[in-house]
Structure formats: structure tokens, C-alpha cells
Amino acid sequence: xxxxxxxxxxxxxxxxxxxxxxxxxxxxxxxxxxxxxxxxxxxxxxxxxxxxxxxxxxxxxxxxxxxxxxxxxxxxxxxxxxxxxxxxxxxxxxxxxxxxxxxxxxxxxxxxxxxxxxxxxxxxxxxxxxxxxxxxxxxxxxxxxxxxxxxxxxxxxxxxxxxxxxxxxxxxxxxxxxxxxxxxxxxxxxxxxxxxxxxxxxxxxxxxxxxxxxxxxxxxxxxxxxxxxxxxxxxxxxxxxxxxxxxxxxxxxxxxxxxxxxxxxxxxxxxxxxxxxxxxxxxxxxxxxxxxxxxxxxxxxxxxxxxxxxxxxxxxxxxxxxxxxxxxxxxxxxxxxxxxxxxxxxxxxxxxxxxxxxxxxxxxxxxxxxxxxxxxxxxxxxxxxxxxxxxxxxxxxxxxxxxxxxxxxxxxxxxxxxxxxxxxxxxxxxxxxxxxxxxxxxxxxxxxxxxxxxxxxxxxxxxxxxxxxx
Amino acid sequence: xxxxxxxxxxxxxxxxxxxxxxxxxxxxxxxxxxxxxxxxxxxxxxxxxxxxxxxxxxxxxxxxxxxxxxxxxxxxxxxxxxxxxxxxxxxxxxxxxxxxxxxxxxxxxxxxxxxxxxxxxxxxxxxxxxxxxxxxxxxxxxxxxxxxxxxxxxxxxxxxxxxxxxxxxxxxxxxxxxxxxxxxxxxxxxxxxxxxxxxxxxxxxxxxxxxxxxxxxxxxxxxxxxxxxxxxxxxxxxxxxxxxxxxxxxxxxxxxxxxxxxxxxxxxxxxxxxxxxxxxxxxxxxxxxxxxxxxxxxxxxxxxxxxxxxxxxxxxxxxxxxxxxxxxxxxxxxxxxxxxxxxxxxxxxxxxxxxxxxxxxxxxxxxxxxxxxxxxxxxxxxxxxxxxxxxxxxxxxxxxxxxxxxxxxxxxxxxxxxxxxxxxxxxxxxxxxxxxxxxxxxxxxxxxxxxxxxxxxxxxxxxxxxxxxxxxxxxxxxxxxxxxxxxxxxxxx
Numbered sequence: 001x002x003x004x005x006x007x008x009x010x011x012x013x014x015x016x017x018x019x020x021x022x023x024x025x026x027x028x029x030x031x032x033x034x035x036x037x038x039x040x041x042x043x044x045x046x047x048x049x050x051x052x053x054x055x056x057x058x059x060x061x062x063x064x065x066x067x068x069x070x071x072x073x074x075x076x077x078x079x080x081x082x083x084x085x086x087x088x089x090x091x092x093x094x095x096x097x098x099x100x101x102x103x104x105x106x107x108x109x110x111x112x113x114x115x116x117x118x119x120x121x122x123x124x125x126x127x128x129x130x131x132x133x134x135x136x137x138x139x140x141x142x143x144x145x146x147x148x149x150x151x152x153x154x155x156x157x158x159x160x161x162x163x164x165x166x167x168x169x170x171x172x173x174x175x176x177x178x179x180x181x182x183x184x185x186x187x188x189x190x191x192x193x194x195x196x197x198x199x200x201x202x203x204x205x206x207x208x209x210x211x212x213x214x215x216x217x218x219x220x221x222x223x224x225x226x227x228x229x230x231x232x233x234x235x236x237x238x239x240x241x242x243x244x245x246x247x248x249x250x251x252x253x254x255x256x257x258x259x260x261x262x263x264x265x266x267x268x269x270x271x272x273x274x275x276x277x278x279x280x281x282x283x284x285x286x287x288x289x290x291x292x293x294x295x296x297x298x299x300x301x302x303x304x305x306x307x308x309x310x311x312x313x314x315x316x317x318x319x320x321x322x323x324x325x326x327x328x329x330x331x332x333x334x335x336x337x338x339x340x341x342x343x344x345x346x347x348x349x350x351x352x353x354x355x356x357x358x359x360x361x362x363x364x365x366x367x368x369x370x371x372x373x374x375x376x377x378x379x380x381x382x383x384x385x386x387x388x389x390x391x392x393x394x395x396x397x398x399x400x401x402x403x404x405x406x407x408x409x410x411x412x413x414x415x416x417x418x419x420x421x422x423x424x425x426x427x428x429x430x431x432x433x434x435x436x437x438x439x440x441x442x443x444x445x446x447x448x449x450x451x452x453x454x455x456x457x458x459x460x461x462x463x464x465x466x467x468x469x470x
Numbered sequence: 471x472x473x474x475x476x477x478x479x480x481x482x483x484x485x486x487x488x489x490x491x492x493x494x495x496x497x498x499x500x501x502x503x504x505x506x507x508x509x510x511x512x513x514x515x516x517x518x519x520x521x522x523x524x525x526x527x528x529x530x531x532x533x534x535x536x537x538x539x540x541x542x543x544x545x546x547x548x549x550x551x552x553x554x555x556x557x558x559x560x561x562x563x564x565x566x567x568x569x570x571x572x573x574x575x576x577x578x579x580x581x582x583x584x585x586x587x588x589x590x591x592x593x594x595x596x597x598x599x600x601x602x603x604x605x606x607x608x609x610x611x612x613x614x615x616x617x618x619x620x621x622x623x624x625x626x627x628x629x630x631x632x633x634x635x636x637x638x639x640x641x642x643x644x645x646x647x648x649x650x651x652x653x654x655x656x657x658x659x660x661x662x663x664x665x666x667x668x669x670x671x672x673x674x675x676x677x678x679x680x681x682x683x684x685x686x687x688x689x690x691x692x693x694x695x696x697x698x699x700x701x702x703x704x705x706x707x708x709x710x711x712x713x714x715x716x717x718x719x720x721x722x723x724x725x726x727x728x729x730x731x732x733x734x735x736x737x738x739x740x741x742x743x744x745x746x747x748x749x750x751x752x753x754x755x756x757x758x759x760x761x762x763x764x765x766x767x768x769x770x771x772x773x774x775x776x777x778x779x780x781x782x783x784x785x786x787x788x789x790x791x792x793x794x795x796x797x798x799x800x801x802x803x804x805x806x807x808x809x810x811x812x813x814x815x816x817x818x819x820x821x822x823x824x825x826x827x828x829x830x831x832x833x834x835x836x837x838x839x840x841x842x843x844x845x846x847x848x849x850x851x852x853x854x855x856x857x858x859x860x861x862x863x864x865x866x867x868x869x870x871x872x873x874x875x876x877x878x879x880x881x882x883x884x885x886x887x888x889x890x891x892x893x894x895x896x897x898x899x900x901x902x903x904x905x906x907x908x909x910x911x912x913x914x915x916x917x918x919x920x921x922x923x924x925x926x927x928x929x930x931x932x933x934x935x936x937x938x939x940x941x942x943x944x945x946x947x948x949x950x951x952x953x954x955x956x957x958x959x960x961x962x963x
Binding site: 386395405408411424460464 | 537538539540541542607608610611613617618621622628629632633636637640644645647648651652654655677678681
């Protein structure tokens with residue numbers, strides 16, 4: 001029975017481990033062409049995604065260090081899905097890359113770390129998962145082997161994540177010292193407004209703020225995003241961020257529920273600063289990757305508002321938003337990675353007159369940007385509004401007004417790109433690009449997701465039925 | 471009848487446009503789609519009148535209500551009263567006319583017609599919504615097509631105008647959103663019908679009314695948030711100008727009206743500010759128009775002035791004035807669309823819109839010139855056209871308000887008609903009378919599609935002008951219901 005449980009509960013983690021081993025064996029064998037390798041890998045990842053959708057048990061393992069339930073499985077499925085999409089999109093880039101297998105092994109280990117992070121019910125497991133998900137990324141950020149910027153990005157990533165982990169670790173040790181337990185579901189009952197606990201909480205939240213790049217802990221983001229290869233940037237800005245946010249909300253709502261009146265204030269301040277600074281910096285970016293980096297900082301600000309609502313609605317709107325964010329951000333990154341792989345161009349200027357030769361890619365990018373901006377009928381509209389609605393439940397309407405007006409600022413920089421694509425003149429626009437089949441599939445799925453998620457209410461209802469409350 | 475057809479039809483048309491090729495196919499599909507819309511709207515009118523004739527006194531007819539996000543109490547609740555039906559008829563008429571005047575649009579025609587149809591979808595959805603969230607959704611749906619239409623197909627400083635318009639309208643919807651949040655968290659519903667029953671306390675109303683009203687006001691060119699209007703209208707391609715002035719600004723007016731009826735206390739409380747701003751808009755718009763030399767700018771600035779009457783009528787809060795506001799919305803929609811169509815026809819032939827470079831067009835293009843004059847005369851309020859009826863009704867309503875200051879505002883607003891007469895007569899006189907330049911003398915007159923578009927719009931203007939009681943009877947029950955809400959608010963005090 002124990003063995004059965006082990007295989008069923010750890011199913012998703014085991015599949016990923018298996019894929020990693022398969023890749024290692026392939027590496028040991030004789031060289032295969034990149035193309036056939038990528039076919040195999042993409043099929044494996046698709047199988048991995050499908051396995052997550054089979055019904056499964058809820059329960060814990062290893063003295064409840066590891067716990068899983070329907071919500072966690074849903075979150076893992078979202079991550080699996082995002083990873084599959086990124087893999088499909090990087091086809092054009094990886095086709096000519098020398099180290100395809102290593103690339104996948106690194107990112108899969110990171111994904112595995114995220115799974116343990118999401119399933120953790122114990123702060124040690126939580127910490128191990130978090131580290132396991134970040135450290136491989138530093139190596140992956142260095143994967144544009146010929147670019148100096150890429151190794152700079154890797155170094156920045158490892159240093160800043162080490163720093164934030166040490167903050168987290170210090171916070172965890174203080175928590176352990178004052179509560180005497182590391183089990184997340186027990187911590188809550190031992191918390192009071194004891195100063196040391198508050199200090200521990202502040203360290204804890206700072207560590208998190210680093211990982212999700214909330215202002216004032218955002219400084220590493222733009223450089224790392226710019227230097228890393230686009231596939232890794234997409235991975236960082238979508239998967240890492242989503243995984244940490246999932247973990248963040250469950251810890252906040254489960255373990256720190258008794259401090260809610262305090263973290264409410266912290267979150268409001270963080271979110272206001274994050275939205276404003278993220279927006280102001282995004283206004284002036286010329287490189288598409290940096291632009292998306294700052295826009296994703298601003299998105300995190302909106303997410304924090306939703307979390308600050310501290311309600312069932314807050315957590316369901318977060319998961320809903322992240323699902324939509326996966327679709328929209330990956331659609332945008334898909335176009336970027338294709339353009340970058342085929343032409344090497346990454347600046348907004350290069351996208352001037354893009355519509356002339358590449359109408360399909362232009363529409364994909366435009367729809368993705370509209371969804372990020374929160375314009376109906378795209379799903380981003382619903383995602384963002386539900387976050388704000390969840391925040392407004394607290395009755396702080398001025399905050400909501402500021403956030404809503406910030407949506408207008410963000411609207412400007414998204415429209416700036418749209419303007420470049422459709423309206424600006426360019427003597428030498430990017431020539432017609434042929435889209436390989438894998439990126440095509442990925443873009444199609446993302447666009448379908450962006451358009452349909454808002455109208456298929458089942459999605460929201462399902463998420464809502466699983467969400468946790470304070 | 472299921473009102474969702476009004477949304478479904480544009481979607482089907484847009485899809486058909488996506489899968490067709492070449493200007494000839496696309497424009498035929500666009501035209502068929504828009505004629506079907508007009509047919510649907512007219513049929514709806516017939517059904518509506520039938521229902522009323524057999525004594526159905528429900529506030530909203532043809533209601534249907536489906537849960538959308540049930541956990542958040544968001545429903546797709548639709549239904550119409552006379553006011554929304556008038557707006558739907560206006561929209562469908564302008565869509566047909568807009569498609570007709572874009573008959574030769576050969577630059578990216580697929581995208582162009584697609585966006586026009588999408589814009590009309592947003593407008594229909596907005597007018598039939600009885601749920602504030604759905605209403606808000608459709609309000610924003612209509613913003614993006616405007617941005618792209620102006621930015622890609624516009625003229626002059628089109629990119630700046632497009633950006634300005636999009637950002638200001640987005641700011642408007644952000645304010646509306648805050649207002650909606652206030653309503654939602656105090657009544658726990660977005661449903662207009664339920665909110666009316668539950669009622670919102672006076673304090674809450676006073677806090678949130680400005681957000682929502684100014685938000686919609688930005689769409690309706692409320693002073694001092696009118697600055698997107700001149701640039702946006704002037705830079706837009708002809709059909710987009712028609713849609714902007716004829717449909718899109720009406721979203722704002724209609725929204726203001728709904729908000730005022732949902733929060734009547736606050737509407738009374740802030741009435742003096744609304745009336746003040748409306749009066750400024752009317753006078754300022756009129757004088758600013760006098761200074762313009764570009765035909766499109768003339769029409770755009772005069773739109774600010776004319777939309778001021780809508781806001782004035784809403785601010786005065788009595789049956790006659792609100793009737794006037796609605797009639798003015800319809801009338802202004804038709805008239806400005808006609809004006810822009812005429813200007814577009816002139817511009818496509820002479821390639822200039824500057825009054826100084828035009829003259830004597832009556833000789834070369836008698837039909838277009840006549841249309842131009844009719845639009846002008848309607849704009850200055852000549853009896854027999856809709857403009858007269860609308861403005862007269864607003865004045866009569868405003869005058870009913872015994873407050874001396876309000877009467878002063880009415881007098882000042884009334885005086886603007888003189889200014890209107892000056893600029894309209896000057897513009898039309900210089901453009902169509904006098905000597906014609908040699909290069910313009912050989913230009914041809916309107917083609918069949920342009921004639922058809924103009925005739926449709928003129929028909930609307932004249933029908934309202936001659937038989938205003940028809941429109942009055944249509945919107946009467948709607949305004950009665952609004953007055954009922956207002957009355958409740960007053961008696962509570």
C-alpha cells in the first residue's frame with residue numbers, strides 16, 4: 001500500500017525524473033541529430049503533460065513533508081503545460097544548438113524542484129525545492145555560450161538568488177526558534193505578534209519578493225532577462241514566477257493567516273511600488289526582453305493586490321490570472337524567440353513595419369500584448385479585473401483607483417509595440433519568416449487560450465472550487 | 471427574440487470577412503452583414519412596439535440572463551428598453567452608412583472591415599447589457615478597434631491621435647471600473663435591475679458617482695476631458711470618424727444616463743457641477759469651432775458642443791430634459807455621421823479639407839454639396855431636422871427647473887446656437903458657394919454607394935425632425951422609469 005501510494009502521489013515527479021534519465025541515456029549513446037532529439041523530447045513532454053490530467057489521490061508522504069491535493073496537481077499541470085509550450089517554441093533556436101540535452105536536463109531539474117516546492121508541507125522541503133528550482137537556472141541562463149551578456153546574467157542570477165535564499169533561510173530559522181515547528185500547517189497556531197516572529201516574517205517576505213521580483217527587490221530582473229537566451233527568459237518569467245507565487249499564496253494563507261492584518265499592509269505597499277516602478281521603467285525600454293521583464297514586474301504588482309484581498313476569491317483569481325499569464329506571456333515570447341532565432345533581432349525598433357511581411361506573427365504578438373494589457377475580449381481582461389476585484393473586497397478603493405489608472409500607463413507601452421508593428425514606417429522590415437510546425441502549434445494553443453479562457457467559465461469555476469481561503 | 475443575435479451577427483460577419491479575399495468580396499460581405507443588422511434592429515423595433523401595444527409594461531423587454539462567472543455574481547444579462555432600442559437603431563444605421571462610404575478602401579481592406587464590424591459588435595453589446603460587468607466588457611471591446619482604425623488608416627498626425635484617444639478612453643474605463651467596484655461591493659451584484667431594487671446608500675453614491683460619471687463622461691467628451699475628440703475625429707478615416715462620433719460617443723452618453731439613474735441621489739448632489747461643465751463644453755466647443763479652418767476639426771469641435779447638450783439634459787434630471795438628451799444623442803449621431811461622410815466624400819475628391827482651398831463645390835458636385843448643407847442646417851438646429859427637436863427638448867426641460875442658476879445656464883447654452891449658426895453658415899458658404907478652382911471643377915459627384923449612405927442618414931434626420939413624437943413614444947417608457955428612480959431619491963430626502 002505504501003509503495004502504491006508512493007507511485008501514485010509522486011507520479012508527476014517520477015515521470016520527470018524518468019525523462020531526465022532517458023535523456024541521460026540518450027546522451028551516453030551515439031550522437032543523434034538535433035531534430036530527431038527534439039521530436040523525441042517534445043513527445044515525452046507531451047506525455048508528461050497528459051499524465052498529470054489523470055485523476056489522482058490526495059495525501060501525504062514522508063511524514064507529511066510531501067503533500068498533494070487537487071489544487072497542487074492543477075498548479076503542476078499549469079507548469080507542465082507552460083514548459084511544454086516553451087519547449088515547442090524554442091525549436092528554432094535549439095535546432096542549431098550544441099547542447100540540447102543538457103539544456104533540457106537543467107530545465108527539467110528546475111521544474112522538478114518546483115514540483116517539490118509546491119507539494120511541500122514542511123519548511124525544509126520547501127527550501128530544498130526552492131533551491132533545486134533556482135540553481136539549475138543559473139547554468140541555463142548561461143546557455144548563449146558565445147554571448148558575454150549571457151554569463152553575466154548567470155552570475156547575477158546566482159548571486160541574487162543566493163542572497164534571497166539566505167534571507168529566507170534566516171527567516172525560517174527564526175520561525176523555527178520561536179514556534180518550535182517546521183510543519184507549515186502547524187506554524188499558524190504558534191504565531192502571535194511577537195517581534196521576533198514579525199522580523200522572521202519580514203525576512204521571509206523579502207526572500208519571496210526577490211524571487212518574484214517585486215520592487216524594491218527587482219533590480220536583478222531586467223539584466224538577467226536580457227542576457228539569458230529567450231527560452232530561459234520565458235522560463236524565468238513564467239514558470240519560476242508562477243511556481244513561487246503559488247507557493248507564496250499557500251504559505252501566506254495557510255501558515256501566516258494569523259498575521260493577516262500585517263501582511264495586508266506589507267503587500268499593499270509592495271504592490272503599489274511594484275506596479276508604479278515596473279510601469280515607469282517599462283515605458284523607456286528599447287529591448288523587447290527588457291520590456292517584457294519590466295512589464296512582468298508590473299504584472300506581479302497586480303497579482304500582489306489580488307493576494308492582499310486575503311480571501312478565497314484572492315487565491316482563485318491568482319491562479320486564474322497565472323493561467324492566463326502563461327498563455328499571454330508565452331505567446332509573446334514565442335514570437336520573440338522565433339524572430340530572435342531566425343534574424344537575431346530583439347529591439348522594439350526592429351519590429352517596425354513587422355506587419356508588412358509577417359501578418360500572422362504580428363497578430364499573435366498583438367493579441368498577446370493586449371491580453372497582457374488587460375483589454376477585452378482577451379482573457380487578460382478577466383484575469384486582471386478579478387485580481388483588482390479581489391483586492392477591492394477590502395474596501396480600499398483609492399488603491400484600486402491607482403492600480404486601475406496604472407493599467408492605463410501600462411496600456412501605453414503595450415500600444416507602443418503595437419504601433420511599431422502596424423503603423424511605423426520601416427525601409428527594411430523583417431522579411432517573411434517561415435514558422436516551423438512546433439512553434440506554430442504552441443502559438444495556436446496560446447492564442448486559443450487567450451481568446452477562450454474568459455468565455456469558458458468552467459475554467460474559473462474549477463479553479464474556484466479548489467482554491468484555499470484564509 | 472433573442473437579443474444575443476445582435477452580437478452574434480457581427481461576429482459571424484467578422485468571421486466571414488476573415489475567410490474571404492479581395493476588396494470586392496469583403497465589402498459585399500460587410501454590406502450584407504450590416505444590412506442584416508439594420509434588418510434585425512428594425513424587426514426588433516417592430517417586436518418591441520407590438521409588446522408595448524399589447525400592454526407589456528415591463529421596464530426591460532426581451533430579457534435573458536445567463537450566469538457567466540457565477541462565483542463572482544457576474545451574469546450575462548441582456549434586455550432593452552426604448553432608450554437602448556433607439557441607440558441600437560442608430561448604431562445599425564450608421565454601420566450601414568459607414569460600410570457604404572468605405573466602399574473603395576483598398577489598403578488592408580480585410581483588417582479595416584473586420585475592425586469596423588468588431589466596433590459595431592462592442593456597441594450592440596453595450597446597449598443591450600443589463601449587467602454592469604457585461605456593459606464594461608463591451609465598452610472596452612470598442613476601444614482597440616478605434617486605436618487601430620485611426621493609427622493605420624488615418625491621416626495627419628494619426629499615431630499621436632490614436633494613442634491619445636486610446637489612453638484617454640482607457641483612463642475613462644479605469645474610472646468607470648472603480649465606480650463599478652463601489653457599486654458591486656455595496657450591493658453584491660452587477661445586475662442593473664437588482665441594483666435598482668436594492669438601492670445604494672447616499673454616502674456611497676456620493677463617493678462613487680464621480681468616478682463612474684467622469685469615466686463615462688470622457689467617452690462623451692465631457693469638459694475638460696474632451697481633448698481626444700478633435701484629434702481623434704480629425705485623424706480617423708471617414709468611416710471611423712462616423713463610428714466615433716455616431717456610436718462611440720453615444721456609449722459615453724448612454725453610460726452617464728444609466729449611472730445617473732442608478733445613483734440618483736448623487737446625480738442630484740452633483741447636478742450643479744454637471745450642468746456647469748456641460749455649459750462650458752457647449753460654449754467652449756462652439757467658440758473653438760469658429761477658429762477652425764479644417765472641415766473635420768470644425769465637425770469635431772462642434773461635436774463637443776453638441777454632446778454638451780446631452781450632458782446638460784442628464785444633469786437637469788427631469789423627464790423632458792432626459793428625453794431631450796436621448797433625442798440629442800440620436801440626432802447628433804446621425805447628423806455628425808452625415809457630416810463626416812460628406813467631408814470624406816469631398817476630401818477623397820479634392821484631397822484637402824481646408825476651407826480656404828475649397829469653394830464653389832456646388833457646381834462640380836451638387837449632391838455632395840446638398841448633403842453637406844443638410845448636415846450643416848441640422849447642426850445649427852433648423853426646424854424640420856432632428857437637431858432642432860433635440861435641442862428644443864433639452865432647453866424646454868432645462869427651463870422647467872425653477873432654480874435661477876440653472877436657468878442662466880440654459881440661457882447661455884441657448885445662446886451657443888447663434889455661434890453655431892455663424893460657423894456653420896461660414897463653413898458651408900465658403901465651401902460650396904463662390905468661384906470654384908479649376909482643378910476642382912472637373913471632379914465627379916457622389917457614386918451610388920455614397921448616395922445611398924447619405925440618403926439613409928438624411929432619412930433618419932428628417933423623420934425625427936418632422937415626427938419627433940415617434941422617437942418620443944419609443945423612449946418615453948425608458949425615461950419614465952429613470953424618473954421613477956429619481957423620484958424615489960427625492961422623496962427619500
